[in-house]
Amino acid sequence: MWTLDPSRKEVLRFAVSCRALTLVLQALFNAVIPDHQAEAFSPPRLTPSGSLDQLVEGLLGGLSRWDAEHFLFIAEYGYLLSSPHS
Numbered sequence: 130m131w132t133l134d135p136s137r138k139e140v141l142r143f144a145v146s147c148r149a150l151t152l153v154l155q156a157l158f159n160a161v162i163p164d165h166q167a168e169a170f171s172p173p174r175l176t177p178s179g180s181l182d183q184l185v186e187g188l189l190g191g192l193s194r195w196d197a198e199h200f201l202f203i204a205e206y207g208y209l210l211s212s213p214h215s
Contacts, residue, residue: 152189159191 133141
């Protein structure tokens with residue numbers, strides 16, 4: 130494996146710890162604070178089929194919001210739905 134000089138190692142450690150803290154905080158706040166039902170864009174979803182799917186949705190569900198899903202849907206499928214509010 131490659132060796133990193135101490136300053137790069139410190140930056141890498143800081144970046145990984147910030148990412149981990151962000152993921153932990155979003156999971157915590159996603160569990161504590163209820164989501165607002167904005168009735169905005171909602172792409173078709175498959176129902177979670179197993180306990181692992183439900184675990185991933187519970188832990189990382191706070192990272193999916195309608196605006197991100199909207200633009201990812203457009204990137205994958207193009208403009209299929211006409212909505213003046215998007």
